[in-house]
Each structure stands twice: as C-alpha cells, then as structure tokens.
Amino acid sequence: MLATKEDRGVKVAAWAAEATGRTNPDFAGLTFPTSRDERWRYTRASNMLGRAMHPATAPGSAPAQRPLPNLDAHRLVFVDGHFMAALSTGVTLDGAYIGTWGESIKANPGLLKTWGRGAFADKEWFAALQAEGSQDGACIYVPKGVDISSKPIVVEHHLSGAGIAAHPRNIVCLEAGAKAEVLLWTSASAEADGLMNLAFDARVDEKAELKLEFVQDEAGQSAHVSHLHLTQAADSKIEVHTATARAHWLRNDLHIEQIGERANATFHGCFAPGDGQFTDHHTRIDHAMPDGTSSELYKGLAFKGGKAVFNGKIKVHQDAQRIEAFQKNSNILLERGATIYAKPELEIYADDVRCSHGCTTGQFDEEAVFYLRSRGMPEAAARRLLTQAFMAESIVGLRPEAREHVEALFLERIHA
Amino acid sequence: MLKITNLHARIGDTEILRGLNLEIATGEVHAVMGPNGSGKSTLASILAGRDDYEVTQGSIEFNGVDLLGLDATERAVAGIFLAFQYPVEIPGVSNMNFLRTAIGSIREQKGQDPISAKDFLAKVKRCAQLVELDGKLRDRSVNEGFSGGEKKRNEIFQMAMLEPMFAVLDETDSGLDIDALRIVSAGVNAMRDEKRSFLVITHYQRLLDHIVPDRVHVLAAGQIVRSGGKELALELEEKGYDWVKEAV
Numbered sequence A: 001m002l003a004t005k006e007d008r009g010v011k012v013a014a015w016a017a018e019a020t021g022r023t024n025p026d027f028a029g030l031t032f033p034t035s036r037d038e039r040w041r042y043t044r045a046s047n048m049l050g051r052a053m054h055p056a057t058a059p060g061s062a063p064a065q066r067p068l069p070n071l072d073a074h075r076l077v078f079v080d081g082h083f084m085a086a087l088s089t090g091v092t093l094d095g096a097y098i099g100t101w102g103e104s105i106k107a108n109p110g111l112l113k114t115w116g117r118g119a120f121a122d123k124e125w126f127a128a129l130q131a132e133g134s135q136d137g138a139c140i141y142v143p144k145g146v147d148i149s150s151k152p153i154v155v156e157h158h159l160s161g162a163g164i165a166a167h168p169r170n171i172v173c174l175e176a177g178a179k180a181e182v183l184l185w186t187s188a189s190a191e192a193d194g195l196m197n198l199a200f201d202a203r204v205d206e207k208a209e210l211k212l213e214f215v216q217d218e219a220g221q222s223a224h225v226s227h228l229h230l231t232q233a234a235d236s237k238i239e240v241h242t243a244t245a246r247a248h249w250l251r252n253d254l255h256i257e258q259i260g261e262r263a264n265a266t267f268h269g270c271f272a273p274g275d276g277q278f279t280d281h282h283t284r285i286d287h288a289m290p291d292g293t294s295s296e297l298y299k300g301l302a303f304k305g306g307k308a309v310f311n312g313k314i315k316v317h318q319d320a321q322r323i324e325a326f327q328k329n330s331n332i333l334l335e336r337g338a339t340i341y342a343k344p345e346l347e348i349y350a351d352d353v354r355c356s357h358g359c360t361t362g363q364f365d366e367e368a369v370f371y372l373r374s375r376g377m378p379e380a381a382a383r384r385l386l387t388q389a390f391m392a393e394s395i396v397g398l399r400p401e402a403r404e405h406v407e408a409l410f411l412e413r414i415h416a
Numbered sequence B: 001m002l003k004i005t006n007l008h009a010r011i012g013d014t015e016i017l018r019g020l021n022l023e024i025a026t027g028e029v030h031a032v033m034g035p036n037g038s039g040k041s042t043l044a045s046i047l048a049g050r051d052d053y054e055v056t057q058g059s060i061e062f063n064g065v066d067l068l069g070l071d072a073t074e075r076a077v078a079g080i081f082l083a084f085q086y087p088v089e090i091p092g093v094s095n096m097n098f099l100r101t102a103i104g105s106i107r108e109q110k111g112q113d114p115i116s117a118k119d120f121l122a123k124v125k126r127c128a129q130l131v132e133l134d135g136k137l138r139d140r141s142v143n144e145g146f147s148g149g150e151k152k153r154n155e156i157f158q159m160a161m162l163e164p165m166f167a168v169l170d171e172t173d174s175g176l177d178i179d180a181l182r183i184v185s186a187g188v189n190a191m192r193d194e195k196r197s198f199l200v201i202t203h204y205q206r207l208l209d210h211i212v213p214d215r216v217h218v219l220a221a222g223q224i225v226r227s228g229g230k231e232l233a234l235e236l237e238e239k240g241y242d243w244v245k246e247a248v
Helices: A005-020 A048-051 A101-107 A112-114 A126-134 A368-375 A379-395 A398-412 B039-048 B072-078 B095-109 B117-131 B135-139 B147-160 B180-192 B206-210 B231-239 B244-247
Strands: A075-077 A092-094 A096-100 A138-143 A153-159 A170-174 A179-188 A195-204 A207-220 A225-231 A235-248 A249-258 A264-271 A277-285 A291-301 A307-316 A324-334 A340-347 A355-360 B002-011 B016-022 B027-032 B054-062 B080-083 B090-094 B164-169 B197-202 B215-221 B223-228
Touching: A005 A048, A005 A075, A005 A126, A075 A096, A096 B197, A101 A112, A101 A138, A101 A170, A126 A195, A126 A225, A138 A153, A138 A307, A153 A195, A170 A179, A170 A207, A179 A195, A195 A207, A195 A235, A207 A225, A207 A249, A207 A398, A225 A277, A235 A249, A235 A277, A235 A398, A235 B117, A249 A264, A249 B054, A249 B080, A264 A277, A264 A379, A277 A291, A277 B080, A291 A340, A291 A379, A291 B135, A307 A324, A307 A355, A324 A340, A340 A355, A368 A379, A368 B072, A368 B090, A368 B197, A379 A398, A379 B090, A379 B095, B016 B027, B016 B039, B016 B054, B016 B215, B016 B223, B027 B039, B027 B117, B027 B231, B039 B054, B039 B080, B039 B164, B039 B197, B072 B080, B090 B095, B095 B117, B095 B135, B117 B135, B117 B147, B117 B180, B147 B180, B180 B206, B197 B206, B215 B231, B223 B231, B231 B244
Parallel strands: A075 A153, A138 A170, A153 A179, A170 A195, A179 A207, A195 A225, A207 A235, A225 A249, A235 A264, A249 A277, A264 A291, A277 A307, A291 A324, A307 A340, A324 A355, B027 B197, B027 B215, B080 B164, B164 B197
Antiparallel strands: A092 A096, A096 A138, B002 B016, B002 B054, B215 B223
16 A cells, blocks of 8 residues: 555655664755656665665774775775774875865864755755765865875775665865865675765865766665765866766766866766666766866666666856867667666757767677677677777776776676 | 588578588688579578578588587687678777687687787788788777778788688678779688688679689579589679579
8 A cells, every 4th residue: 555645754754864863854845756856767766765774883894905905095994984094094295185074074163164065965855864964984185286196095985784874975175276086986795785875075176187986886785875066166177987886776966067167077987787786877067157168978788687877967057158068878788678768968058059969778789799709709708898898988087997897897797 | 621411591481592502622712603682691691600590401511510500609619700791890899809809719719728919919910911901900999980991801801810711701892992802812812722711702703803713603592503613703794694593
C-alpha cells in the first residue's frame, strides 16, 4: 500500500535525523527528491531511506594503501568524515595552507560565515542534508601569486563499513594568480552500504588556475551524492576531470559559475555502470560574464543491467556576450539491458555567443569488432581495445597513474 | 592448402553460394572473377569467419583442419588473412597499437613469446616500405581519414606484418588509381612464395595484369562455372560477363 504524503514526510525526517546525527535537521522547506522533480526524473534515491545509517562517532579503519601510492603528493586522509592525522601530510608552505576544514574554522570562525552552507543547500535536499550533517574535509588556501601545482594534493575520503553516513565538506580557495592541483578520491569498503554525501566548494580568483581530478572508486553497496561548486573570476582557469570508476549508486552535481570575464573552464567526465549499478552526472555551467569559454566532454558506457544519466546544462546570461561554450556527450550501450538517459540543456540569453553541443548514444560498431577479430584478437580483447579507444579522450586529462587505475576498472567489466 | 567442397551458404533466406568447389594448392595464386551479386564477397566473408552467413551444406578444409569449426579469431591464428573490400575506421586506436595487439594476441594463442619492441619496429619499417606507407599514416588511428588507396595499402601492410599462410584479397583493386594499384600489387607480389597462397577476388581483369594468377575461376550465381589459366581473365575482359550468365 502506498504511504500517504504525511507518512512519507515523517519517515524521511526520521531517516535524515539519524543520517545526520541531528535531532531536527533544517531542510529549508525542501522535500526529498522524487521522479516528479525534473532534476531527479530518472534517479531514484528512495532506496536509501530503507537503510538505517548514521555518522560514525569515530573513524573505522582506513585502506591499507593510499590511492596512487607512488604519486609524490600532499595527502589528506579522511575516514567516515574524520581526519586521519597520522596518515596525512598537511602542511603550510609559502603561505599556502593544506589542512582540514575542522582546524580552519576553529582557528578562524569567520570562515563559516564566508562559506555559508554551500551553494546547493537551499536548492537541493541532499545538499541541505550535507550542510546539516557537515563533517571534516580538506581546506586548501593558496594566497595571491603562489603556485603549489608542482605537487598535487590528494584528498581521500573513505567509507569504512556498514551503516555509516559521511558528509565531508571540502573548501578550496585560490587567490589571484595562485595555482594548485587537487585530486579528490572517494573509496568505500566492500561492506559499506551507507552514504558518502560530499561537498566541494572552490573559489578561484583572478588569473588563478585550479586543476581538479575526481576519482570515484567505491566498492560495496553504498550510495554517493556529491555537490561540487566552483566559482571563477576573470581570466581564471579551471579543469575538472571526473571519473566514476566504480560506484553502486551515484549522483554527482557539478556546477561551475563564471563570474568574471574571460574565464576558461574545461570539464570532462566518464562513467561505465555495470550490472545493478547506477550513475548520474548532472553538470551546469553559468556563463555570467562576457568572453568566457567552456569545453565539456562526458563519455559513458553501460553494461547489461547498468543504468546512467547525463544532464548537461549550459546557461548563458544576458551579459555574457562573445562566450564560447562547447558540450559533447557520447554514450555506448554495450549490451542489451543497458540504459543511458542523456539530456543536453542549453539556455541562452545573450545574442552574440558561440554554443555548440552534440549528444550521441549508440552501440559498438560490430564491423570493427569483426575487423579486429579477423586480425587475431579474441572477442574480449577486441572489445577492450574499442572501449579504451572510446574512453580515451575523456580520461586523457587525468594524470597517468589515475588514468591507468580508472581504465583497468572499466576493462575488468568486459568479459569474453 | 585450401579445399572447398560443395559449399552452400545463405544470408537470411537468400541463398548465395550454391555448391561451390575450389581447391588451392600451397604456393598458388588463384583469382575468382565474376559479375556483381555472383557471391564473390560472400566467399571472402565465409573464409574469414563472418557470422552473418549460414553455411547450409559443404565443407572447407584448410591444411587438413575443418575451417568452419573455427571462429574468426581462430582462423586468423591459423594463418588466414582477409584484406577487406571496405576497411573499417577505428577512431582512437592507433595503427601501431592495433598491430601490436594483433600480433601479441596471435603469438599468445600460439604459445609463442611476445615479439620484442625492437623486432616489432624493424618489421613495421620493412613492411611499411613494401607499400610506401609513410610514418604519419602508421601513427594515425586505424584507417581514420585515410583515402581509399591508403586504406587498401594499409590492408596489405597489415598482411605483411601478420604473414598469413593464406590471404584473401576482396576487391582490393576497387577504388584504386593506377599508382595505388601498382603499389598494392607490388606489395602482394613481394609476399608471394612457395609456402603462401592467395585468393584474389576481383571484378576487373586489370589487377591480374599486376598480380598474375596461376588459375582463374569464374563465379556466377554461387558456383564456379569455368576455370582456366590466366588467359581466361583476358577472355572475360573481352567478352564481358554476359556469356557466363548464359552458360549457367
């Protein structure tokens, strides 16, 4: 029997209270997303409500090895929303701060006011949940003119076990002319069945440059919701490379706002859900000022029983003359019983702009498979080679170590 | 090397080969000519192991092995090569990566050690010279943006790299200008030896001026209706295919 709206509201409130560890989380009037919400049309989040989960009072165990162990990097490790100081190498360097959000707001409570509850918290129910349950995460501050990009910062968030909801909050602030590279990495143990509900806010000032790689490699049955919001000032440059290498159920919201002139953004992503897996990438770029550029490329593969959603919104504001925005989304359904919902969304209010987009969903060219087989490759090897070729341009922006890791996870889903 | 006996094959409900017999000895070059729709490309596809065709009757023996019992990959490993009439473009896979993977696969299935990088590169250089394939084409994605002639040269380049025992050239001359025809033919001729056999499928006689066959067969309505020496090709050129059709 269907529950009434009131019953459902009570159930959601009780679940949210437990998941955030707060008696009365404030959702500012937002309701739990259902398929009636356009942005959640193909994304069913309600299964989560059937699983009890709560924030961990203390961290569980971290993975034995750090991701990309041979990479020379600063490392910030968080398990179940708690900072693992012994595994981390946060530093202050040339005036830059690589540390935790928790320490930062203790030292400077004003930061909380500056950064608020996060850009999505008054729009998205899960972002409000994040704001209410907010836990520790990375805080990276690079002062004016300082370049720390030669050594990347790996921010690792791990979910250690069953019944845990984590809500890490991450902040990056690059002042004018500053440069940094951040690699955000989420993982989960095989037992994990809760929620990784992550927020990442970045402010990139004039002429600053941020490269963000985001690798999602989560075993187990946990859900993942992330809220990434980046604002960029004049002449700044942002690169975001997202790879959903492995996820049971994932929703990723990426929002880039160009609030200064001549800003440049590149954002690429890839996903390849296997049987029983679901990934949803919602991206949005706001060209609010003139002469900005953006280049977006998302590629998806879906295996039998896998389901994916891609929604790419480009909004060109009235004053954003002479911007150039490019979006491409290509998808391959590898087998029968695979599903991909793809939707480009362009809203253009300026008249002198160059916007282009292309969206395709198809299957592997069987003639190509035969061609490769006729040259001696077994069918699985042929399909692997074609998969690599298809995904290549969407992961080329990841550093080689990360690219190899992601590619290996995709390829292991291909059987003979 | 190859013995085809009473081969019947169809695609869907359409019967295309209707009792084809053909025997090719080791070291020989045979040509199969015939009008459009006679079954030439079907024969090539069946030899290479394309799944679209159903063999309803007959047998193909390749060096004593039942070829129809092998899939496309196994046939390539056994030493069969098909030069495609329409080579496939594979964006994102470089020619070099493609060939390295193919050679690696074949050697692995044969239980041989992988080829060394040095030997591989030396072989690439040697084989590319054979068909005048320059470095740029070697490094590009497989056939992507290649002209018709470049695609066919790339097929012969691959053949030289894979060193098959038996190669089927499916209308390799189609879409070639005179220079490309000369280059492709020279590549094939350089590979002729007493251990390797070829089946050259063509609509026109002109290819056979360059690749001179030991035997010529005329295929019409799914059967070999006439066989002879290389002079048969000239006779066909002169008289056209109509008299063949009448003979059926």
